[in-house]
Amino acid sequence: MSIKVNENYKNLAQNYLFKTIAEKVSAYTQANPDKKIIRLGIGDVTLPLTPSVIEAMHKAVDEMGHQETFKGYGSEAGYDFAIDAVRNHYEKSGVILKKNEVFISDGAKSDCGNITDIFGDNEILIPDPVYPVYLDSNVMCGRKVQFIAANQENGFLPLPDAIEKKSYIIYICSPNNPTGAVYNKEQLKQWVDFANESESVIIFDSAYEAFIHGDYPHSIFEIEGSRTCAIEICSLSKTAGFTGTRMGWTIVPEELVCSGTALNPMWNRRQSTKFNGTAYIIQRGGQAALSEEGFKECQENIAYYMENAKLIASALDEKGIWYTGGISSPYIWLKCPNNMSSWEFFDYLLNELQIVGTPGCGFGPQGEGYFRLTSFGSREATLEAIERMKKGL
Ligand SMILES: Cc1ncc(COP(=O)(O)O)c(C=O)c1O
Incomplete structure (x- = not known):
């Protein structure tokens, strides 16, 4: 045995x-x-x-070296100053988030993989081609995955019109890695309507939002109806050069409820159990990156x-x-x-x-x-x- x-x-x-x-x-x-x-x-x-980030992190290192300002464990969901920096960043796109809806993390890859923890054995829709972590993290927990074809014909922006109306976990990456395709408001609204009608959940990866040029949504929460059907995962990796520094966040709105269970407290429980927070020094750097x-x-x-x-x-x-x-x-x-x-x-x-x-x-x-x-x-x-x-x- x-x-x-x-x-x-x-x-x-x-x-x-x-x-x-x-x-x-x-x-x-x-x-x-x-x-x-x-x-x-x-x-x-x-x-x-960048200079602002370096200055903030140097200051934070000094704080860690003095008894009066030393920090031990912080809140698993992040320090208030980092959460508020993220909330302010979203406010620029007209998105208002509550404090308890933002969860600071060590980057989008972890959250993309870890989010599978709070879901049962659902069918998964994944755009093809896309960032491979969505597929592999679902294969690792035995989930049934269907691809949604993104190709030259649909401008690499598949829409839900031909998809059977049932509940799925739907991954959307916009701007997309690897194709660079970005959904506009009307197209994202189609996905949000589909998700609400079919009681699906969208996992929206906005890791490249800072690269958007033109009138495209930076966040799924710019779309009406998204608070009842979407989770957003984002990162400072590409925005602020944090690939080796590590800070991201996940947003789970209070209104997101599946089979009678609110997902926000579930994600909070998941993070509090398996994650002990992002380093104070890094969160100070992240706050600086998101400052004006x-x-x-x-x-x-x-x-x-x-x-x-x-x-x-x-x-x-x-x-x-x-x-x-x-x-x-x-x-x-x-x-x-x-x-x-x-x-x-x-x-x-x-x-x-x-x-x-x-x-x-x-x-x-x-x-x-x-x-x-x-x-x-x-x-x-x-x-x-x-x-x-x-x-x-
Ligand atoms: C679409 C997408 N999401 C998430 C990530 C991971 O980002 P992070 O460095 O925050 O883990 C990447 C990294 O390349 C990515 O392309």
Whole structure:
């Protein structure tokens, strides 16, 4: 007799996408140590934290070093100052949140995975292609997942019109990783109406909201009716360069009730039991990032990345390669030239041009034949990459 393991893990795709990429790149660099690789693959930022954030965190470190200002455990849901900073940020989009509806976390990935804890065995709707964590975290707990196809025909923005009306957990990522597609108000309203009518719950991932350019909702809570059907997960990772610093939040409105049970106290209970809060120093940094001055600095960094996106787009234009995104998101989603598969194009870019991107098929079956490039590189690396693409594609 031995210990039973979670057999659902056997149903996960063999390798996490980025692990396979890392292995391929490592094999290439070992075989070609003299070649300079440019990474436009993993969605990690490269610009450092901004001055406001650094100043706030330095101050917080000093506080931790003095008896009178030292902090031990904080509230699991976050310090009031961080919660209020998030609430103020939402107020700019006209969204009013109560204190107890905001839960500060160590980032969106944890919350995207952990949120499955408060739901039973429901059917799951996941856009295809999308950030792979939604799928894998549901596969890990044995949930039945259906894909909603996002493709060129629907502008990578699937709508609920053809979906059977029953209760689902519906994941929506807008702006979308990897396609960069953003829902407008009317389209999101269709999802909210569908969710309310079918007693579904939307899990809305707004990790890239700060990149939105134009009149698109930054939060699902800008949409009428959303407070009875949606949870929102967001992060400072891309907004403020917090990928290595770690702060995000989840919003669970008081009105969200499923099968007679309010989800807000459930999420509170889940977090209080399994999470001991985000570090005080980090929450001070997050508060600074969301302050008026701090957010302006973040927007300057985002503008830098978006200039990179424009440069990449202009190289693709020159080569006649179809792409989308790069306007309200740091990602450019392109169709692999010459009918190459995603991995064929990955190998071509790595072996011939020494550029690393991300194969579209890693984000779902509909991503096959597509490819993601990111604007998170340095200007210098981006310029060099586009020179190589202009010559070699
Ligand atoms: C759509 C989406 N959600 C969530 C995350 C995770 O963000 P965090 O760094 O806050 O865990 C990412 C990271 O790439 C993402 O692309």
